[in-house]
Amino acid sequence: MNTQSTRADDILRCARSLIVRGGYNSFSYADISKVVGIRTASIHHHFPGKSDLVRVLVAQYREEALAGLDRLEQSIPDPLDQLRAYLGYWEGCFADMAAPFCVCALLAGEIPVLPEEVAVEVRAHFRQLADWLTGVLERGAAQGRLRLSGTARADAEMFMATTHGAMLSARAYGDATAFGAITRPLLERIAA
Amino acid sequence: MNTQSTRADDILRCARSLIVRGGYNSFSYADISKVVGIRTASIHHHFPGKSDLVRVLVAQYREEALAGLDRLEQSIPDPLDQLRAYLGYWEGCFADMAAPFCVCALLAGEIPVLPEEVAVEVRAHFRQLADWLTGVLERGAAQGRLRLSGTARADAEMFMATTHGAMLSARAYGDATAFGAITRPLLERIAA
DNA sequence: CCAAACCTACCAACCAGTAGGGAGGCTGTC
DNA sequence: GACAGCCTCCCTACTGGTTGGTAGGTTTGG
Numbered sequence: 001m002n003t004q005s006t007r008a009d010d011i012l013r014c015a016r017s018l019i020v021r022g023g024y025n026s027f028s029y030a031d032i033s034k035v036v037g038i039r040t041a042s043i044h045h046h047f048p049g050k051s052d053l054v055r056v057l058v059a060q061y062r063e064e065a066l067a068g069l070d071r072l073e074q075s076i077p078d079p080l081d082q083l084r085a086y087l088g089y090w091e092g093c094f095a096d097m098a099a100p101f102c103v104c105a106l107l108a109g110e111i112p113v114l115p116e117e118v119a120v121e122v123r124a125h126f127r128q129l130a131d132w133l134t135g136v137l138e139r140g141a142a143q144g145r146l147r148l149s150g151t152a153r154a155d156a157e158m159f160m161a162t163t164h165g166a167m168l169s170a171r172a173y174g175d176a177t178a179f180g181a182i183t184r185p186l187l188e189r190i191a192a
Numbered sequence: 193m194n195t196q197s198t199r200a201d202d203i204l205r206c207a208r209s210l211i212v213r214g215g216y217n218s219f220s221y222a223d224i225s226k227v228v229g230i231r232t233a234s235i236h237h238h239f240p241g242k243s244d245l246v247r248v249l250v251a252q253y254r255e256e257a258l259a260g261l262d263r264l265e266q267s268i269p270d271p272l273d274q275l276r277a278y279l280g281y282w283e284g285c286f287a288d289m290a291a292p293f294c295v296c297a298l299l300a301g302e303i304p305v306l307p308e309e310v311a312v313e314v315r316a317h318f319r320q321l322a323d324w325l326t327g328v329l330e331r332g333a334a335q336g337r338l339r340l341s342g343t344a345r346a347d348a349e350m351f352m353a354t355t356h357g358a359m360l361s362a363r364a365y366g367d368a369t370a371f372g373a374i375t376r377p378l379l380e381r382i383a384a
Numbered sequence: 385c386c387a388a389a390c391c392t393a394c395c396a397a398c399c400a401g402t403a404g405g406g407a408g409g410c411t412g413t414c
Numbered sequence: 415g416a417c418a419g420c421c422t423c424c425c426t427a428c429t430g431g432t433t434g435g436t437a438g439g440t441t442t443g444g
Binding site for chain 1: 389398400401402403
């Protein structure tokens with residue numbers, strides 16, 4: 001583990017909080033410069049180009065997400081509770097106003113104008129999350145804890161889509177509680 | 193009906209096709225200029241500022257959507273078929289590669305960086321669509337054609353969220369058929 | 385003649401990115 | 415232990431291109 005070079009991490013953290021507000025084209029090196037306290041030219045030293053910065057940012061986000069899901073899976077035995085915890089995590093993000101949006105869900109909408117290398121990472125996140133959800137649903141169904149309406153894969157894709165759509169609705173309504181209001185029935189419906 | 197001034201309409205149509213690709217900050221007056229064949233300065237004559245242009249664009253989109261939903265409601269008697277037709281419309285958009293995304297769904301993600309006047313229109317679209325869906329679900333439930341799992345409003349919000357999320361997934365996967373694959377089970381589940 | 389529509393010619397601000405240099409730390413060699 | 419060389423990090427200064435927007439004049443059609 002390298003705990004050094006907080007600078008690159010500062011830049012990444014700052015860029016993430018900026019990108020979460022409005023996507024790839026909504027922030028500039030100057031914005032990062034102001035917050036982190038570094039010149040724009042120095043950012044290029046850490047990340048040659050903007051596409052590199054965002055690619056690393058998304059890759060790191062993906063790693064964190066995977067680690068979080070794994071941790072969640074190991075600390076919570078019941079599949080239904082796992083889904084509950086997953087949605088609860090996001091509900092907490094909206095409540096805190098911390099980072100009330102999935103980086104990849106936001107970037108997915110902008111894919112046609114995204115650098116290919118970034119789009120690849122976004123795509124990978126969608127697959128990764130859908131895979132995880134599919135696994136949870138399969139196990140839940142096998143244990144008789146969850147009642148699927150189609151294949152585990154199909155239900156997982158729908159679960160993910162509803163979650164992402166609920167984020168959009170929460171933003172559109174300007175109501176942080178909307179996310180929970182939309183996703184909670186999702187759990188009730190799927191519970192056996 | 194004013195059929196005059198195709199120029200302002202040209203600009204709006206062009207801006208819409210551009211905004212659908214990557215949102216508010218992904219296009220410029222120069223982009224419109226190249227396509228429409230007009231100087232950037234002339235665009236300001238029709239729309240004083242970019243926020244005006246996009247506000248009118250979204251307002252017009254909203255009108256068209258409302259008209260489309262009304263037309264759909266009058267030509268198709270069965271509520272389930274109405275939902276099917278609504279999803280079918282978007283499935284067609286993805287297949288044609290015409291405008292494979294809801295303008296407002298895309299802009300909703302960017303709300304924190306959107307001019308307030310635009311955000312208001314986006315919010316209004318979400319309410320409008322949710323209202324329409326709520327009406328359809330209510331009627332479907334009353335006729336015994338649809339089986340709701342919560343209130344009509346709650347189911348409508350979830351239906352809308354899933355639809356928007358399916359658009360994101362289709363983009364992320366780079367697979368136009370994904371939208372249909374995700375939303376089709378939505379209908380089967382709700383059918384009585 | 386008037387007004388809408390469109391033009392050329394600007395503008396200041398901003399964009400990502402480059403060139404080149406200086407400060408400080410680490411390492412190898414005598 | 416001293417010194418040279420190098421590497422990382424960050425700086426100032428600058429570039430060419432783009433951004434949304436303005437001023438003011440010209441064309442065009444009723």
